Amino acid sequence: MPENACPACRGRAGKEVERHRDPVSATDYALRRCAACGLVFAQPRVSVGAAWYAAAVPDETPLPPERDWRFRAFLADAPAGTRVLDVGCGEGQFLRLARERGCPGVGFDWDERRTARARAAGLDACTRDWEAFLASRRDGEFGAACLFDVLEHAPEPAALIGGLRRLLEPGGLLAITVPNESRPLPLGREAYDYPPHHFTRWTRSAMKSFLEREGFRVLRQDAAMRESFYLRDVLAAKLAFEPAARLARRLRGDSRPRAASEPAQAPPPLSRDAARARSGARAALFAVYSAAAKTALWPVAAGLGAWYRAARLDPGHCLYTLAQKNG
Ligand SMILES: [Zn+2]
Structure with a gap:
């Protein structure tokens, strides 16, 4: 398959639409959109091992x-x-x-x-x-x-x-x-x-x-x-959890020099549970903060959800x- 080919339709594709640096591995990626089928795909595409997932993806409790x-x-x-x-x-x-x-x-x-x-x-x-x-x-x-x-x-x-x-x-x-x-x-x-x-x-x-x-x-x-809780969780991640994580890092004084083996910066929050703290006291504090943020954002999410369902x-x-x- 030629380089830049679309992995779905094999078309010679690829207007670059975005660039991304993975903060965990410090790898640079280009994201291209296939002109033929519309798929957006990354380059390079090399599977990362369990260590990357352990560092970057929280161990979430699945829905029942x-x-x-x-x-x-x-x-x-x-x-x-x-x-x-x-x-x-x-x-x-x-x-x-x-x-x-x-x-x-x-x-x-x-x-x-x-x-x-x-x-x-x-x-x-x-x-x-x-x-x-x-x-x-x-x-x-x-x-x-x-x-x-x-x-x-x-x-x-x-x-x-x-x-x-x-x-x-x-x-x-x-x-x-x-x-x-x-x-x-x-x-x-x-x-x-x-x-x-x-x-x-x-x-x-x-x-x-x-x-x-x-x-x-x-x-x-x-x-x-089907429901607006996903929108609420996206809003909570962007408006409450990510700023709180940034503040926590600043308070911890994460400006110390890093060893070469450490990631360039802390992994990004990846989901609604991403900022979940690991220790008992931090977990309890986070649970209160999370519940308050989600409650406050629920009417916004419900309104936005109703609008999207009607308009899109x-x-x-x-x-x-x-x-x-x-x-
Ligand atoms: Zn394609």
Whole structure:
């Protein structure tokens, strides 16, 4: 594939739309938009290891799976008895819910600590080399594959989908969720939506043309805004947590000289729980601050959410796509 080629459509693409320096690894990235399909993609795209994730991404408590609309959407779409493969299964929240709803399955995750917890809960989940995992499975073994917020992390999305396609039976389902690139960003882009955390940014049409190219038929897509809590959390991160973290760093006097092995600056807050403190006293203080900030911002978020739902197509933060393998 030529340099600068779009990883979704292989078009010779790429007007540069943004530059980004990852504060953890001090790596510089260019973000380009494909002129053909509209995908925004990073260069370079090299997977970072577990150490980067440990430094940059907080260990969040997931939503109870019953409340996760991505899971509910897929389980409403999939016939009972469908055998599922959950790529990026984490601790197995979706696998457990799917099993309860009559869809037994297998999980894969790149984080051994999380799949160990899934196995301890009686689920079939593993961590190993991805190519070895693919080679260990039978052609057409699964009725469905799910990638919940995984594809945007893949350096080469076509390779990931191509490998999965073989494991699906003819007519098998593929469910993908990604951050919706058409969502409103009232205070700018979230800190987590940059490389090397996310390498690609998808619109509805970029996803559809990508999956059609990879041998799938798109059955439905959904990027509706269901609730305003995500907007509230984005506002809280930008207006309350990030300024508080900056102030805390200043108070600690983080102007001391750094060792060469230290990151250039503290990792950015990546999510609504990013500023969660680790010690008990700090955690309690942060919980009070967080609750107060979210309560104060709730009416603003609710008003903004109502406006976006009325005025915009695809205002949701998540894009769900259900596709079916051809042949
Ligand atoms: Zn493209």
